[in-house]
Every structure is written in C-alpha cells, then in structure tokens.
Amino acid sequence: MRKHKKVTPKIIITSILSIILGLVFLSPFYIIVVNSFKSKKELFESTLALPHQFILDNYKEALNELEFFKSFSHSLIITVASIILLLIFSSMAAWMLERTKSKLSNIIFMIFVFSMIVPFQSVMLPLVKLMGQLNMLNMVGIVFMYLGFGSSMSIFLYHGFIKSIPRELDEAAMIDGCNKFQTFFYIIFPLLKPISITVAILNTTWIWNDYLLPxxxxxxxxxLTIPLKTFFFFGEYTKQWNLALAGLVLVVIPVIVFYFIAQKYIIKSITAGSIK
Structure with a gap:
C-alpha cells in the first residue's frame, strides 16, 4: 500500500514561494505576448490587462518590417554554423586537455576558465579593428568570433563531463588500431550527446539573441540578423512597441521550441558531469 507523504507547513510554504517565484519569472513573457496583440493606443492604456480584441495585424506587419524569412535565414546560418564549430572544436580540446595530464594542459585549461570572466566590452574595439584589417567583418567573421567567445564555457562543460568517461575506452580503441581522430569521433563523441545538447542550448540562446556583436x-x-532588424522598430521620435513585441515573440519561438525538444538532456548531462 502506497504511503501518502505528510503535508507539513514547510512543504506548503515552499510550494507557495515556488509558485510566486515562477509567476515572477513568467510575468515578462506574459507582458510581451499579451501586448503583442494590442493596438498602440490600448498598449499605453494598460500593459497588464488582456486586449479587448486580439489584433493579428501586428504580426503581419512585423513579418514585413522584419523581412522575417530573410533575416531568419541569416540568424539561422550564423547560429547553426557557430554551434557546429563550437561542438566539434570544444569537445576535441576538452578531451585532449582532460586526457593529457601535464602542467601545460592544466595551465591551458585554467586560461580557458579565466577567460570566461573577461567582459566582451573590454576587447570588442581591438577585435573589430583586427577583423576589419583581415576583411572579415561579415557573416564568416562573426562565426569565428562566436567560436572564440563561446569556446571557454563549452570546454569547461565538456571537461567536467569527460571525466565520467572511463579511460579504458580510449585504450581499447587504440589497441584495436584507431588513431586519435577515430577514437574521438567513433568512441568518445557519441558518448558526449547529453552535454553536447546542453552546450548547444546555452550557446544557441546566446548567439540567436545577440545584438551587440552583430x-x-x-x-x-x-x-542583418533578426535582433538587428528589431532595432528598427525604435526610432528617434517614435517607438512601435506593438510591432516590436510581436517581432520579439516571433524571434523567441524558435529558441523555445529547440529548448523543449532538447531539455531532457540538460539534467542528465549535469548529473553525469559531476561524477568523476
């Protein structure tokens, strides 16, 4: 017979606080979605109230103003290319740093860890100047910059996860005649699926929504990418909040869909990465 868990005041208080905290975090999404269906006049009358009439024209106009499918394809190309490069190179680097036990590998790993706290604003001007001299102020150049800025956190996450993979797998592959590339891509990389999806989610959210670097x-x-196009809703003398909010809903939908598809791997990767 199943035992019912006793409801204590502590559990009740914790549940109430969790619900309140959840509502606080969801409130911005509520404001964005609700106001995206309002007229400009109704939006300024009350931002919290439901619209008297749901106006779909905001989305139609936002699609046209954003040149949505064109800018969407630019954001998609940049994001997908950056994520693929990040997954491949970061996982390879983390594998070699974890498997190579030496002072040099530890120093290199710590450099990657410390670089996570370097703010982008402190290096953006020299970086843009350098990329301009290399004639790479374009979509190809920004992919390489995302690879550089995203590799530190990605290597840190991969490094912790790879500790849970037995070294005996590497040695068995070497005995069977695999070189390092074959060992990594045939044996190690498939085992990194949970953490790879976590790394992909974190970097996709950042790259897809990034405005400053593009x-x-x-x-x-x-x-132009979608975040850059949404900026044109805010002029010097007028701000089209109703269209901007409709555009923001369109921008965030792909990330939310991707997150819900891959979310089951996040907890799995965090748990596995904490085990040596």
Missing part, C-alpha cells in the same frame, strides 16, 4: 560586425543591410 551590430559591430555585420554592416551590410542585406545580411
């Missing part, structure tokens, strides 16, 4: 690097109107 605004510095992508300077051609025909290659």
């Amino acid at each position: 605004s510095l690097v992508i300077n051609k109107p025909n290659t």
